[in-house]
Structure formats: structure tokens, C-alpha cells
Amino acid sequence: MRGLGYSTAVVALLALPVSAWGQDSGDNPAPVPVEEPATEDPVVAAEVPAGDAARAQVFLAADFARFAPRSALDMLNQVPGFAIVSEQQGRGLGQTRDNVLVNGERLASKSESLFDQLQRIPANRVDRIEIVDGSALGIPGLSGQVANIFTHGGGLSGRFEYRATARPKYAEPGFVAGEVSLSGSTPRLEWNVAATHNNGRGAAVGPGYITDADMNVIENRDVRIRFIGEYPKLSGSVKWDGPGTMVANFNANYNRTYTDFSNDELRHPLVGIESFRDFDNSNRGWGYELGGDVDFALGPGRLKLIGLDRYSENKLEQDSILTIEDDSPPTGNRFALQSQSGEIIGRGEYRWDMLGGSWQLDGEAAFNRLDQTAQLYELSTEGDFVELPFPGGSGGVTEDRYESILTHNRTLAKGLTLQIGLGGEYSKLAQTGPGGLVRTFWRPKGSANLAWTPEDGLDLSLKLARVVGQLSFSDFLARVFLDQDNANAGNAELVPPQSWELDLEVKKNLKRWGSANIRLYGRWYEDLIEIIPIGNGLESSGNIDKARLYGIAATATINLDPIGWKGAKIDFNSTYETSQLEDPLTFEKRPFSGNTDFSGEISLRYDMPASDWAFGGGFNWTHVQPYIRLFETGKDYEGPIYTFAFVENKDVFGMTVNLQVFNVTDGRGLFHRTVWGGYRDRSPILFTEHHDLSVQPIFRLQVKGSF
DSSP: OOSSOOOOOOOOTTOOOOOSSSOOOOOOOOOOOOOSOOOOSOOOOEEEEETTTEEEEEEEGGGGGGGOOOBHHHHHTTSTTOOOOOOOOOSSSOSOOOSEEETTBOOOOSSSOHHHHHTTSBGGGEEEEEEEEGGGGTOTTOOSEEEEEEEOOOSOEEEEEEEEEEOSSSSOOEEEEEEEEEEEEETTEEEEEEEEEEEEEEEEEEEEEEEOTTOOEEEEEEEEEEEEEEEEEEEEEEEEEOSTTOEEEEEEEEEEEEEEEEEEEEEEESSSOOEEEEEEEEEEEEEEEEEEEEEEEETTEEEEEEEEEEEEEEEEEEEEEEEESSSSOOEEEEEEEEEEEEEEEEEEEEEEEETTEEEEEEEEEEEEEEEEEEEEEEEOTTSOEEEEOOGGGOEEEEEEEEEEEEEEEEEEETTEEEEEEEEEEEEEEEEESTTOOEEEEEEEEEEEEEEEEEETTEEEEEEEEEEEOOOOGGGGSOEEETTTTEEEOOOTTOOOOEEEEEEEEEEEEOGGGEEEEEEEEEEEEEEEEEEEEOSTTOEEEEEEEEEEEEEEEEEEEEEOGGGTOTTEEEEEEEEEEEEEEEOTTTOOEEOOTTOEEEEEEEEEEEEOTTSSEEEEEEEEEEEEOOEEOSSEEEEEEEESEEEEEEEEEEEETTEEEEEEEEOTTOOEEEEEEEEESSOTTTSOEEEEEEEEEEOOOEEEEEEEEEO
8 A cells, every 4th residue: 555654664673673653563572581791892703713614703692781682583683794694585595695694504584573573582492593695505595794693402491572553642552462472392392472552542633735737736635644553463483403314394383364554634635625535545454474395304315394384365355435525525545456376385405515516406386376355345425335346356377386406506716605596497477367378487597606715704795696576476366455545457468577787795893893884886777566557547557668767775883882871882784786777758867666765763872881771762764766657656655754762771670671763853744746638648638636744753662581
């Protein structure tokens, strides 16, 4: 949905901010005490060999003692100059793109985030964290700086976390959020179960106005936006050291979604009668995931078999009703959508050593499906919704995909490793319903990674990859957006996007001063998904022949101990991107629609020496490019600068208590759009719309404990 969108972000130990009026997430770790004594020294890694070709930065549990971490996620968030990357695995399981491993293994789940899983690893079970170039680990597709978390078993332990959110005006308070988890182990078995309840609360209130083509104000509006979301979830995992060389992992989760969003406008035209637009969006859903893997010795190597089954159902209903302040009956529409989606994956990985290097042969079969039914209604003069024909919104989409890649890792010289992977995939896309098609594709895939450690504390990584992206199956079918009175027609001819991806990453260990990491990257796309014309005056998601994107991302931690401010540090991260494609309507060059091209954050944390208190604050910023449709363009963003501050005590009756205030300096919810009477390259402007909404300060309380 467009309008002032809500977002979900991770609130870490540092109490980092999330979207101001949008959803507060529950991705915080539950605490487990750290047994090592506290220290006031900055976090500094030791340099030790990691394999034959690279050196790792190693952080022990004692290095994080001053932060009183409660989970592996807490510890990882304090690693200098390291930023967790968790890319959504849309296309099967494939080669991992997350930059965190646990005991040398990736955490394979598609419905639980990397943050969810890391926060359930108690800090007192973490032996060490190694930061090393991914290509030195011999895992296909992994490159750049990677955190490898080494853990050990332990007795029965429990953790809990409570979160509450409130603000002075507009939004409903959120008093029931958090997680309770229990974990334990025996010599051959490790397990974890967790009950999680995340919630989201959002609101924005303020003025809006409409102007004509000559920028004359023709209508003023009072805008009120509210969002309430509840996300309960049950999850569990088991690791079993079976007989002989076998190791098995099993995981499962069940989740539900309840969200309600409203965008109401009291409209005051300069000429005419006042009216009230009531827009409501409700979504209800549930889903599950079952997954596991078995790893055992076979012949000269080891074989891992992986399986995953996930399924979800969702029901969406939108109502948009306009009531004019006279005796005329209300007008409006209703859009309803019911969908069922699922994915079944089987994957095998066989790895062995031969000819002076390591090898891995992967094979994967994935079967994805979507069944969707949609209805469009019109409000009659009698006050009933009457169904209208809407055949393009109902149907099904399936994709059967088979992939195989052979990867080779070897050491070229001291401090220099090379990884090459070559393969391809075959897929069959089928759509039922109006205009359904059946098509097959074969596409090459692979990557080449070169990692070099010229000296201690300096790591360089270069990666070139051929990537096939994942489609959103809902783009094949028609969809209506009642909040802004536009729609996407279905497009049965969509194909998965492809790209060449080039990444150059440089990491420098600054010793007591901290660490810094810079990544330069380029993306050259074929069949990128954008809004395109499809005839008969309609628009839909479709493929763009060629597009490109270049970017630079920087992450750094600067310790202030060397200048005499003991216990203080500055964390910095920022990303800048420039993109270009040929507009499918005007054929002019323009950036990607809605791309966030500049964003970042700077924060200060001060852990007072010889005390349990910590203080901090900072600010973040965001700049977005306009979204581009055929009949309108606009910007939908927040801030653009948000500020925050926090205070934390790490021992309140054995618990960690953190209080944060976000949006100290009145960041705003901003929305601007221009609407044309037809295609924007040949039609007159109908109107422009502007919102400048207050989101108010947000207060968040976080309590972590163990039992």
C-alpha cells in the first residue's frame, strides 16, 4: 500500500530507532548474564590465522563485558565496524547471502530473520566471534566480511524480554510485546523454544492540501493515519549429534498476523461542499515453516540434505468511502483479496577436498505456488456493496525450479584465496486464469570471489556474480489500491530479473581506535521490474530491458578511549547509490522508482566506567527518489532526519532496562504526488497533493532478564 508506509526495523542493544510512526519490531535479544568481569577497555580484536589464506579478527566473550550482552545478537551489534547483512532469500535457499554464520553453518530459514535466530543464542554460550573474509570459509557465494559465531552447549536456561511503546498523541500505546524462550542441551542434543509477540503502533496527523496545475490551492485537508499490528509467533529448533558422523538440525515456527490501517481525511474545498474520506485496510493471516538438514560423511567428503516446507494464508480488505456533507448518499469501493502461498524446497550439498582445494556440488529443487482470489465492489445508493467484474485479480501462479552449481575454493598464495562457482538453473513458470501462460527458462549462474590479506588488519575482497532474482507472484495478477485511486493490471509475461553484480570491499582494523569498512558495488540488470504500460491505457509491473546501479556503503566504529574518554564510542554507517534506467513511457534516463539513494546513521554510546549505566544518542537520515507510475509520480518518506537518545542500566534487579526517546527534533511524515489526466508524457496535470504530518516523539521501554 502507498501513503505513509510503515516499516519494521531491529531495535538492538544500542536502542537504535525505527520508523517514526510505523511499526515497532520485536527483534531484540533476551538476556543471559555474562560471567566474565566487567572491563572498561574498548572492544579490540586479536589477529589469529583462519585457515591457510586469511587472518581472522577474534572477539572473546570478555571483550563485550562492558555492554553486559544477553545474547549473540547483543555481542555482534558491538563488534567494531561490522554491520549485519540479512538479505531476504527469495529464490529458494541457494547460496547464502547473509554475513553471519553459527559454528561455520548458515542459519537456514525463510520465515524467521537472522536477527530472530541470533537473539535466542545466550551470550554465556558464545565462546568467540571471528570476523573473516567469507571466501576463506569455503562456503559457496559467501564473500566480504563475515561473522562466524562459535558456541557451546549448556544447561537449562530461560530468557525474557519485555517491550512497551508510547507517544504523547495520535498512536495507540503498545504495552504487550516481547519474547520468552527456553533452551538447554545434553551431550548430544541442543534445543530452543520461544514464544514471541511483536506489535506495531503508528500514527501521523497533520495538514494536507491540493493544488491545481498552476499550483493554486483548491482544497485543504486534515489527515489522520493510524496503524495497529500484532504478530504472535511460536518457534523451536533442535540440533542432534546423531550416530557416527551424522549431525541433524530441525526447526519449526507458526505465526499469525493482525493489522489494521486507516487513512482518514476531512476535506475542505475552497469552492464546494466539505467531505470526509474514510479509508480502512485490514489484514489477517497465518503461516508455518518446517525445515531441517542432515549432514554426514559419505565417501571422500560430506553430504548435507536440506528440506523446507512453508505455507501462508492472508485475507485483505480495503474500504474507501467518501461522504459529502449534504444529503447525497456516500460513494466508495471495497477491494478484497484472499491468497494462499507455499514453497517446498529440497537441496543437496556434497563437499570434498581434491587437487589442492575444496569442492562443493549443490543441487536444488524448489516448487513455489500462489493461489489468489480478488473481488472489487462499488457502494450502491442503498448503502450496500455490489460486486463488479474483476477477473484479472483471481488466478494462480506456480514455478518449478531446478538448480545445480559446482564451486571450487583454493589458496593461491599466503593471504590470497580464490573461489569460483559455475552452474545454472531451469525453471517453468505457469499461470492460471485470464491470459495465463506456461513458459520455460534456462539461465546461467555463478560467481568468482578473490580475497586478499596483504597485511594484518587489512582485508580486501572482490566478487563478481551472475544472479537470477525472484518474482513477486502477485504481480502476475491485477491489484487495486483504493487509498490513492490507482491500480496495477496483471502481467502474465513477467520474467525473473537477472543481474551482474560486482563488489569490492575493504576493511581496516584500527586497533584501539576501532574499525572501518567500505564497500563499492555495481549492479547491471536485465529484466528489472518496474511499472510499465501494457496497452489500453493500463499500467502494470513489467520488465525493463536494461538498468544499472552504483553504490558505496561505509561502516565504522571509532573508540574514544585513546583521547581520554573511557567507555565512549561512535558508530557510523551510510549508503549512497545512483541508478539509471530508460523510462518505459518517455524513454528518458531516470533513477529507479522509489529508490532510497542516500541513508545513514551516526550514534554515540557511553558506558560509564565502574558503573552499570550507559547513555547515548544520535541521528539518522534518509533521502528517496520519487516513485514513478504512468499517471502519477511522488515521494513518500519520513524525517528526513530523526534524532534519538537513550539511557540504560545493566543491573536493575539483575535485568537490563533501556529507555529511549525517538524523534526528539520533530521529524515529519511527508508525502507529495502529482497526478496527470492520462499518461504523464502527454496529458495535463490534474492536481498535486501534499502532506506534512506530525509523528510526535516516541518513548520505548525495554526490559531484559533471565531465569
